[in-house]
Amino acid sequence: MPRARISRCDGACPVLRAVTILDGKWTLLILRDLLQGTRRFGELRRSLDGLSPRTLAERLRTLEREDVVTRRVYAEVPPRVEYTLTTKGRALAPVLEALGAWGSRWSTSSQRA
């Protein structure tokens, strides 16, 4: 039962720990893109319509600090900056899969329980 597995939430609740890192819509969409493979900063920016470059940079810094993403700068002109998921980041695939499955099944708000 799902209920039993989630009921162990207390001061060290693993759901809380996870969502504290993943706070907000944009972080999950960044992860969605990076699960496809390494991306340049500009590629992420173009993919995430409505996200400012400043917020994108800030979210990527947080993910880097949490060891979810690695950042690599290539000494080119102009400099090329690429972002890749770490093992910890790739381990988020089941979360995004579950979100995608739910979004597919319950895509319209007119479907009532």
Place this chain on the structure above:
Amino acid sequence: MPRARISRCDGACPVLRAVTILDGKWTLLILRDLLQGTRRFGELRRSLDGLSPRTLAERLRTLEREDVVTRRVYAEVPPRVEYTLTTKGRALAPVLEALGAWGSRWSTSSQRA
């Protein structure tokens, strides 16, 4: 492969649809609590340390509007208000489970990939 299942993101990306509803840390924590069963407003408020009653009410209204949560008011003094997940809301259990599993496995930021 997880990659194949997530790569179908386009204008109608199901991940986007899902996270648009679930934006923010607090919504996921509200869902975590409601997956345990029906909760009164005050119970949710006490459980979610740091969340203002105003924001809690706003998030619950959004979830109600999206048919994720039902709200029931009992004609008592003082009035009792209870929140319960709909079928659509209970279908989010796998998302919370995946988040919890990830939080358990990768709880400390010192674990490098």
